Amino acid sequence: MESLRYTFLVFHLFGFAALLGGIFYQVRGKDPVAGSYMVTSAVIQLVTGAGLIWTRTSMDLPVPHAKMGVKLALDLLVAVAALIGMRNRQAWAFYAVATFTAAAAVVAVVWQ
Numbered sequence: 206m207e208s209l210r211y212t213f214l215v216f217h218l219f220g221f222a223a224l225l226g227g228i229f230y231q232v233r234g235k236d237p238v239a240g241s242y243m244v245t246s247a248v249i250q251l252v253t254g255a256g257l258i259w260t261r262t263s264m265d266l267p268v269p270h271a272k273m274g275v276k277l278a279l280d281l282l283v284a285v286a287a288l289i290g291m292r293n294r295q296a297w298a299f300y301a302v303a304t305f306t307a308a309a310a311v312v313a314v315v316w317q
Contacts, residue, residue, distance in 0.1 A: 206264055213256040220249035221310065224283070228303045237299045239290025247284035247302075250309075254280060272316045279309040 223246040231237035254276060261268050283305045290298025 206260060210257065210260040210264070213253045213260060216249060217253035217257060220246045220253060221306070224250070224302070224306050225310075228299075228306065231299065232303075237296060238294045239287045239299045239302050241291055243287035243302055244284065244291055247280065247287050250280045251277075251284060269316070272312065275312050275316070276309055279305050279312065283309065 224243060227240065227242055227246070228237075254273075258268055258273055283302055286298050286301035286305060289295075290302060
């Protein structure tokens with residue numbers, strides 16, 4: 206079960222890296238827009254985050270429910286903003302994805 210938890214963790218970090226890498230790449234351009242890779246990465250974040258909570262619960266490890274609730278809300282906001290941005294091709298959705306992704310990273314690292 207421990208190896209499954211680490212697998213979820215690695216893919217969770219891959220999803221975050223894909224989101225953040227795409228954001229940094231597009232910021233250099235003239236018209237940054239949310240793409241399908243952002244939606245895919247956001248879904249990966251949601252699925253692997255749920256998997257991480259599931260494995261921690263099944264292993265009787267502590268789960269900070271308040272932190273996980275905030276992370277879930279931020280990940281849902283990332284997914285919704287990315288989906289809206291992919292369909293409407295507007296810059297505000299790209300910046301919303303970037304802001305919510307950064308906020309999720311801060312919550313993950315700072316909140317103990």
